[in-house]
Amino acid sequence: MKATDIRQTFLKFFESKGHTIVPSSPVIPGDDPTLLFTNAGMNQFKDVFLGFDRRSYTRATTSQKCIRAGGKHNDLDNVGYTARHHTFFEMLGNFSFGDYFKHDAISYAWELLTEVYKLPKDKLWVTVYADDDEAYEIWNKTVGVPTERIVRIGDNKGARYASDNFWMMGDTGPCGPCT
Known part of the structure; x- marks a missing residue:
């Protein structure tokens, strides 16, 4: 399966579960002075998690472009030494803003892995x-x-x-x- 297929299957699966597909935010965040680069899928929802912002949806799914080249999530030192560390990658994510919790999140993950990706x-x-x-x-x-x-x-x-x-x-x- 190609990366494009994995990405699209992931997004469509969560869309079928009532999630809004939200586009990737820029890798250089213009509205967060605490970050040099977007390093996680949740960055664009940071103010929602902190209670400063609300969205018109309570479920979201994303394929977020990320760069990890320093700070808390620094993968730079491992690039070239492991096959799983890269400075740039796309992080697939599903988010619930007070809509569902562990039971549904775990059930969705299992269904995606075993029934969709087989x-x-x-x-x-x-x-x-x-x-x-x-x-x-x-x-x-x-x-x-x-x-x-x-x-x-x-x-x-x-x-x-x-x-x-x-x-x-x-x-x-x-x-x-x-x-």
Whole structure:
């Protein structure tokens, strides 16, 4: 499957779930002095997450052009050393602004991966933040992923919430476990 097909399939899938397809914002954000480059799909929704702005929709899906060349999300040091680190990439994202939460987000992800992209269910593993019992239960009881294929990821950098499975927008602000 080509990257274009993956992108279009992703956007159309979430559009079928009531999400508005929102175009990529510029890689050089003109309205956010805290960023040199757009480094994540959520950047254009930052003020929505902070409660400063509202959109006419409560569900969005994007293919955001991103550059990670410094700061919190610095991939520059790993470019050329791993096959998965690049300075420029497109981040596919689906967002809910108070409309749905973990149950639907997890169900959508599983449906997309197994029914749309046709990845074999028995080959997929999932990770959850170590303390996120709710996500663990949804993956296990609702989706049906066996416990031996659900991995709890704890704090890995010597600090609380410093985990690959705990998302933080910055040192302060919106944050939470991810899966």
